[in-house]
Amino acid sequence: MTPKAPAPAAPPVSPTLAADLREAVTSGRTRSAAWRRAQLDGLTRMLTQNLSLWERALATDLGKSADETHVSEVALVLDEARHARANVGRWMRAKPVVAPLSLQPALAHVRPEPLGVALIIAPWNYPLQLQLAPVVGALAAGDAVVMKPSELAPATAQLLAELAPAYLDERAVRVVTGGADVASALLAQRWDHIFYTGGERVGRIVAHAAAEHLTPTVLELGGACPVWVDRTADLAIAARRIVWAKLLNAGQTCVAPNHVFVDASVRDALVAELRAAIAEQHPEPRTSPDYGRMVSQAHLERVAERLGDGTAIVGGDVDAADRYVAPTLLGDVALDAPAVTEETFGPILPIVPLAGVDAFVALQRERPKPLALYAFGDRSVLDRLERVTTSGAFGRNVAVAHIMVRGLPFGGVGASGHGAYHGRRSFDLFSHAKAVLAKPTHPETLALVFPPITDGKREVIRRLLLRR
Missing domain, CATH: 3.40.309.10 (Aldehyde Dehydrogenase; Chain A, domain 2)
Incomplete structure (x- = not known):
């Protein structure tokens, strides 16, 4: 088998990378359904228009046949991207929630909003699928994304780094290549979400780094199945x-x-x-x-x-x-x-x-x-x-x-990881479910619980709140 070419030296990681990409979210650039669909369309084209290049890269890295590349790598990502593209408008809508009688008149809803900027660290065994499938969820949710492909699959990592800027919004999506030193530099920054797929040992390192900033994580680990x-x-x-x-x-x-x-x-x-x-x-x-x-x-x-x-x-x-x-x-x-x-x-x-x-x-x-x-x-x-x-x-x-x-x-569950994705769950995973309650200023029904609490108020409160 032809030896794999060594990966090119990775440029240093900008210490402001996460903050720079977060601006794309806070400015509103990534929030529209049109932007999200455009990124999902770009990701789809990046795969379909360069299929022979992906085949060659995966054959170099893992000896994968073209057929296996199609089935286990490309097709799964395309299915996720097309499904998200077709449904993202509906997923973004606020969902009404019934407010209790004690708060009426009032309206409540849950509105999904982007978490911010997500760091997605991929393994080497399915270096395309396990990198891009989570990215689908992040883009559908309106997040900015940094992808860190595995240095152990250098041909696939390099191809992703070369193609992504031509198909995805560079102000919100970046690919950073390199080894453990690059990963450490990335983990030192404050992210709004970290998604890691790999082994338990590195998963602990990721969890520890995320804890420094109280960053939520998904850890897709392994286990002897x-x-x-x-x-x-x-x-x-x-x-x-x-x-x-x-x-x-x-x-x-x-x-x-x-x-x-x-x-x-x-x-x-x-x-x-x-x-x-x-x-x-x-x-x-x-x-x-x-x-x-x-x-x-x-x-x-x-x-x-x-x-x-x-x-x-x-x-x-x-x-x-x-x-x-x-x-x-x-x-x-x-x-x-x-x-x-x-x-x-x-x-x-x-x-x-x-x-x-x-x-x-x-x-x-x-x-x-x-x-x-x-x-x-x-x-x-x-x-x-x-x-x-x-x-x-x-x-x-x-x-x-x-x-x-x-x-x-x-x-996974327990030592095999936590958090789950695919389909609608990927969107939910990379979104914040904002709770919203709206109450008109008149009539002022909240006066019922304003001090001082009289005997009459106390009786009404007990009837409303304790005798449902």
């Missing part, structure tokens, strides 16, 4: 869907199945089906355009270490020069092995037998809440697991595909 395969499952269907979800982007997906817990009575049958599914979907993964590569040598080495947590049933091959790790099923894995307790973020799938669904439930209650949990089985098993387990998302006989449903919130 488990799969339960029950003895009642259709094993062939389960295997094909698990393999697809696991090997998408060569396993470098935050909601990918991290490990499979399976009823011990069907363990061998499931392994046979998983082996067949890998052979069917990736018969020649080393040369297939449909199978990606590790993002860096350091990441490849970290993923390859997980091979030592068990015995390779299928795969196990590593080619460091090509940043290649084969699709791998791992057996003989202990419950406390890092391959099970930590997020592998690669194409290695441990298969761990358990005594039954009760054992799985007990185990999940002991462990951190994952970004997603997937279960395969009959309706009674799935109904129970949906009720008694906690996770950012729950897939019934399917994995990963929930991210394609715009109406479902995407986000």
Whole structure:
């Protein structure tokens, strides 16, 4: 595989960047529906008019095929942008709220308004989708935006920095490239919202920096997403869907199945089906355009270490020069092995037998809440697991595909993050819901609660407020 070119040196971050862009919001520039639609249109054109460039950049950074780029990166952002563009006028409207009888006559409403300027920090594994999907919500909400793409996907980051000024309002939207020093310089400034997608360690750093200014944050973190395969499952269907979800982007997906817990009575049958599914979907993964590569040598080495947590049933091959790790099923894995307790973020799938669904439930209650949990089985098993387990998302006989449903919130819980977006939730996330109460000056009904409180007033107050 052709080595990635090093990212160009990043210019220093202006210490007044956040304040400069905030002016675009306070001046009213970003508040109109016309401006918001124009930015969403520009973002759409930036993707569609430069599709071949995005394909090339993502192939360079991650070995992604054009088809995978279309499905998992571009199409998801286009869907979000077009949906927001069609609905932003309605979302911006004030919503009436009924005022209580004790305040009548009065009118109340909630008016969404821009939070201000948002810093959106993206990861490297889906460097286009996970950068631009939150940006859609911020632009629809009328916020100014600073995008900080990952330096580990330098081709995509550089292309975004080059194209964005041609399609988006530079007075309100900027792209800042660079590494950890650039991120630190950005986090030192006061933002009105910080949206971070990445790992838990850096998430803590972001949360700490945001706390200095009491800045609200959304943290989209990760987590070792488990799969339960029950003895009642259709094993062939389960295997094909698990393999697809696991090997998408060569396993470098935050909601990918991290490990499979399976009823011990069907363990061998499931392994046979998983082996067949890998052979069917990736018969020649080393040369297939449909199978990606590790993002860096350091990441490849970290993923390859997980091979030592068990015995390779299928795969196990590593080619460091090509940043290649084969699709791998791992057996003989202990419950406390890092391959099970930590997020592998690669194409290695441990298969761990358990005594039954009760054992799985007990185990999940002991462990951190994952970004997603997937279960395969009959309706009674799935109904129970949906009720008694906690996770950012729950897939019934399917994995990963929930991210394609715009109406479902995407986000974690506990250690896997907080805050959720997609669809209307993205607009709400980047908006402030201003509470507004209007009361005419006549008649002066508030005099009822003005001191001094007479016996007559007291009786009326009690009737109105305490006897509803």
